[in-house]
Amino acid sequence: MTLELASVQGVQVEDTGIDTSPLAIRGLTVSYGQKPAVFSVDMTAQPGAMTAIIGPNGAGKSTLLKAALGIVKPLSGQVTVFGAPLEQQRARIAYVPQRSSVDWDFPTRVLDVVLMGLSRELGLLGRIRARHTARAMDCLHRVGMRDFADRQIGQLSGGQQQRVFLARALAQDADLYLLDEPFAGVDAATEKAIIAVLKSLKEAGKTVITVHHDLATVTDYFDHVFLINTRKVAEGPVAQAFTAETLQSAYGGRLATAQIDQISRALG
């Protein structure tokens, strides 16, 4: 496939039916003011896969995720989750926002944040019972943060805060996990802990979609990629869609040739 073709249509390597895909996006356009951040993007997530959304800074990666979740309002386009409209499937989606999106001096403990993941079950007036706490503690255990349950969230390091966010998402026991740059600015221990949890989710048949910025780890961590630069550039299994050509097309001159060579070599 030629480069022009790839950039115009995107590389569509495989296609699961829209009606079953964990997340199917059609013709999504989001604009802040007059300049579209995401333009007419289609995406069909593979069930049970770990997909990385990658692209240069300002390519609309986070915006795509937020629009898929209805956090930002798209200009046009439709989103279906497991074949049904988004609003009907909220309970099956867990979202891990960027760490910087909240005020960490907020008066709340680690455990309380994880319990927020259970808010659907608790309802408006339901009491927090021992089994809820036990489940929250279990989620904290999975991200290696059990000992921190009683701490005020502001006392945590950045990586620990990120893991608490992940634990809150785990508490939802969802089928589709959407994460916004979970590895940004975290320590190596956190990165290891998070990737282990994500892989265990995949093994349990869950679908994981992650905005990711580190090209060097894409092949290690993910089996599918979605390349975006305002428009979709490529989508599919890492081996087919994460290539020197697609990267060149997504990043243009922003990626050093050496980096591309390195990734090509890593891919064999």
Add this chain to the structure above:
Amino acid sequence: MLWDALTLQLGYNATLVAVGATLLGVSAGVTGTFLFLRKRALVSDAISHATLPGVCLAFMALVALGGDGRNLIGLLAGSAVSAWVGLLCMNWLTRHTRLAEDAAIGAVLSVFFGLGIVLLTMIQTMGVGRQAGLEGFLLGSTAGMLWADALIIAGGGAATLLLVLILRRPMLQVAFDPEYAAARGLPVNRIDLAMMGLVMAVTVVGLKIVGLILIVALLIIPPVTARFWSDRSDHVVLLAGLAGGAAGYLGAALSASAPNLPTGPIIVLVSFGFFALSMLLAPARGVMAAVLRHLRFQRRVHIRQGLLALAQGQKIYEPLTLRLLRRADIVRADGVATEAGKARAAKALRDEKRWEIVRADQAHEATAALYDGLRDIETVLTRDQIAEIDRRIGGPQGVSA
């Protein structure tokens, strides 16, 4: 006199005012906490100022309908309508223009208040009798408070608290992490509007006692006070209710204990008193605690550094370190280490090595996070864990822990 006031023995009106002020304080403190946690405290100022045109228009309408214009429910209903309009204007400005919320607050507050003052002046020149009561809504006027007024305050306050109880979880989720709340499918805008609606209800209910200019103090000061005492939002909510209620009760009693003390402003000052005390004295977040913590920390750092210097045979020059070491009987007056001092120095050095291992080991992450260069390792690890670490360090075993 003050004692009589505090025990509600100053007569019917004073008792009504005290009970009303307490209820208002509780509901304002509790409701204000959500506003404070959402970081939109000043919105309440715009809401309260936006009540004035409504009060005036309602008065004019009541007079035009042939009444004397002093029907409290009618006036409060009018104030609620115009506050709601002000709130919607503010929402529209922030969502559909490039104006930031602070600018929108300024615009709505001043325009609505200005309009209200114009209407108030017109009413005063209208020559209708008994309109004097309207200025009371600016700073509150409790002198002629009636049983019916107290009932309105009690009912409004109770209804507000009930709604807060129902909406507390979604409101806290939206305050902490609006994006996550939206991703869960919570209607963030509507929850925000509901929160503002509750604030508006408190404002309207409080017009009679503290008035529209000062109600913002009752909504903001108690939560800020409570925040000094707790790191848990549910506790902050309850403490804010407590602080608000106490301020209302004490303030009302104080103002009743002497002539010519305005109730609303006194309540606000009492509330500020609680705030000032909390700011100074609160155990974890207070100013004094912070100063003490800093001094204690500095002392511990000096002693620790002194011990490490002794263990490594380095000379100590820092006068504060020497003084502290002497006071702790670690060195003698001539600067030579005592026997006990030598033992402590050796242990300090050993602890440093142990900490090094702990901090490099992923399995000890939670413990490692406690490292501050000062803590004795046996306060965070079991004897067995320390023995295991000592085995890894090697060298002489059985150094006391």
